[in-house]
């Protein structure tokens with residue numbers, strides 16, 4: 065069987081990620097059907113002319129996410145019940161998730177809503193206070209849980225932060241997730257949960273079953289770092305630094321692209337989403353950008369079903385002002 069996977073070693077995504085995305089897309093669009101057998105890692109690696117480890121890595125991700133299943137002694141198959149059958153996407157506007165679209169709009173009962181209220185990923189819109197209250201009321205009325213992923217809430221520019229859903233919650237329906245990946249660094253691999261009292265023992269049991277290798281030393285150092293006030297002053301310093309980089313990026317985009325560009329989510333976080341008004345395909349834009357030394361990340365993989373052409377995610381935390389200006393200027397040339 066030929067899977068016809070197009071790999072491009074010039075793209076910023078590693079090959080295993082490209083295979084993962086191609087297969088996931090093939091499954092979701094019905095090009096590969098439930099219960100259909102797919103090639104072994106060995107034969108796919110051979111037909112693509114790449115290492116088997118690379119193919120195994122992408123298969124393992126699809127297996128762990130429930131898109132594929134292995135039957136011992138038989139092979140690898142597309143899962144009969146796909147995880148996306150159980151997922152619904154809810155539209156988002158400038159005020160974040162449109163709660164009215166949740167209300168009674170799905171046949172089966174919704175048990176959990178996943179939101180990134182401080183800075184919706186990737187559009188960057190902030191869930192407004194009225195919407196937060198509306199969402200909490202909806203969850204309470206429908207006996208549903210809210211998973212609040214507050215991954216970059218520490219960075220808010222200009223206006224004051226809106227209280228977290230967790231802080232507004234009166235009926236113990238919010239599970240709050242925080243991370244130190246954005247305020248310190250991702251390789252620290254430390255995050256935290258704030259769980260309603262009635263779920264604490266359940267979460268503790270699941271944690272105990274799934275993983276017992278806690279980074280004790282790192283946690284102790286981090287706890288001292290926080291207690292001594294270093295985290296707070298670090299965040300304050302970085303907020304002002306990122307604010308400057310953000311302003312430089314927004315200004316450079318407006319200068320070079322003018323009417324051709326729309327910027328989303330610039331009030332918070334450490335990335336913006338940019339929509340280019342262009343006839344060029346995303347692949348052409350990425351390829352041309354690559355040629356002038358600019359890596360671009362499409363917003364496409366953030367969509368569950370259909371996506372919009374010309375949308376890209378621009379992270380600006382790790383680039384200085386000169387690099388940002390230079391990068392956008394080169395990108396503008398690449399468009400012409």
Ligand SMILES: Cc1ncc(COP(=O)(O)O)c(C=O)c1O
Nearest residue numbers: 180185213215243244245250255
């Ligand atoms: C939507 C979202 N949630 C959470 C995270 C943080 O994940 P982790 O704590 O595993 O680094 C990120 C990081 O980019 C993110 O984009």
